[in-house]
Amino acid sequence: MLTLRQMRYFEALASARHFGRAAQTVNVSQPALSAQIMEMEEHLGTRLVERNRSGIILTAKGTQVLQRIRIILADVERLEQTARDAEGILAGLTRIGIIPTVAPYLVPQLVPHLRGLYPQIEIELKEAVTDRLIADLADGKLDAVIAALPIEADQLETRLLFSDRFFMAMAQNETDILSSPLMENQLDTERLLLLEEGHCLRDQALAVCGSAPKRNLVNVGATSMATLLQMVSHDMGMTLIPEIAVETEIARNNLRIVPFGNPAPAREIGLVWRRSSSRVEDMAALADAVTGCRRPAGKGAELEMA
């Protein structure tokens, strides 16, 4: 079996052109170096050096082999260097999965904030429903997931990032609900618009509003908050909207955001990672970055807008 030791000795020999001196440069005895070179020649089935009274000369094969060996040794050098380069906090690649009802509202704030704090960071983002993200996290395809808690799998570690209160989004001209704040379970669930299956917000909306609607105005679930709110503004019904989405989505025409009464229903958004990942510091830094990039949450009352 060819070894790096043999290559290092051979390189020394080719440079020194002399067994004794080569042995000195690699700090071994001449017989030790001789033995390794001989074993190498034996293993490769070729004479690599011509032995002369004064110094050695590489054979044609030896010259070819030397070229390749120099490349390999340089690559090994770089490997060791790469491995030793201390990665600071969040230096290098971090693959983050974020659920679709958070991603579009958090990412534009979070990513520049992270880049500012950790210039060396490389971020890879994936947007998918919780189950998909957690599966990828467990497989090692992701390093962290931002999703609504609770997350059950217990080889995972979790940290609460923030509470995200729910509001009701309805058309401006909506007459069914005149007074605010709303009381839960007091809503016309037949007019409730939902995301498609798999989105945790769908289940949370159903939980907040009491039960599954018998028949929805729109049977096909929407694929994003944006679509949902588009539908709302076109008088197709109403929907639950998390606080994080409000600031962005309120810009739509014909949209009215109504808070719930106390205690306000909310979802808990958390950071999730593999317990075995040993990137505790990175995860703490990431969590801090998420909480740090969000402006202080507005009061519920302030969101009652025309």
Added chain:
Amino acid sequence: MLTLRQMRYFEALASARHFGRAAQTVNVSQPALSAQIMEMEEHLGTRLVERNRSGIILTAKGTQVLQRIRIILADVERLEQTARDAEGILAGLTRIGIIPTVAPYLVPQLVPHLRGLYPQIEIELKEAVTDRLIADLADGKLDAVIAALPIEADQLETRLLFSDRFFMAMAQNETDILSSPLMENQLDTERLLLLEEGHCLRDQALAVCGSAPKRNLVNVGATSMATLLQMVSHDMGMTLIPEIAVETEIARNNLRIVPFGNPAPAREIGLVWRRSSSRVEDMAALADAVTGCRRPAGKGAELEMA
């Protein structure tokens, strides 16, 4: 110290994603593989894999390291392959030195002939005086030398290629010598034109013609046979010409080639190589190619031309 063994084990581990199975693929026990991976991590100062209950996941560092390792292992593979590729006779690079009084007349025949016989051959030619060529040969900068014998250095092996008879080249209108064949030591050495110092033919010419001329018509030695014959054809004197040059040089105007009487003086052209080179077969093939590429030598008498 990082080893190829560690890299091979790590590659297996990354592929199998499981210590036990990885150990099987490289035919060692699980603890043996574990130990090597741990040592590697220790040496590199980084955690490379996350250990889980079911299988392992590479860390970011581990992924980087794996990429480099795969390159290195592939290069080692190719190195072993390269080394094992049997080079046939005269396949690969052969560096040949030839003296200037032979090169221009032999090379145009020899090189195409060699290419025909050994399509894989790579030839590097150097033209210089014997001493320079022999020094380069000893240093391993050349693999073979074609020069006039004898060559003294005794770490060298020699094989006679052919005998190269001498003729006298003079102007057509030269009146001093009326009869042919010439007798040695019967020449007007004062009119003898010589190559510059260092050329063996210079010394051979002096040996043939008896002694060093007291004063030459041309004090500065010529740098090539071609120059010398140019001078001869311009009535500046006469010179010794080896048979190998005759066919090419006779085309000149006003040139008369006169043979010597028996025994005709001649030089012995031989092939020289390092005894330690272990390329005996290549040298034999090269020597055969040289003798094989030369047309049967013409009779001396046939060269007495107008």
Added chain:
DNA sequence: TAAAAATACTCCATAGGTATTTTAT
């Protein structure tokens, strides 16, 4: 004869194996 590489041998570090413990699920 002398310089250099190969051999002979001895020793020790290290890789590897088996049995067992620890760990995490």
Added chain:
DNA sequence: ATAAAATACCTATGGAGTATTTTTA
């Protein structure tokens, strides 16, 4: 409770050292 990796401990291989012989110039 179980599967997997780490640890303990022993063995064996192989790399290295010193002393010596062989080679060849």
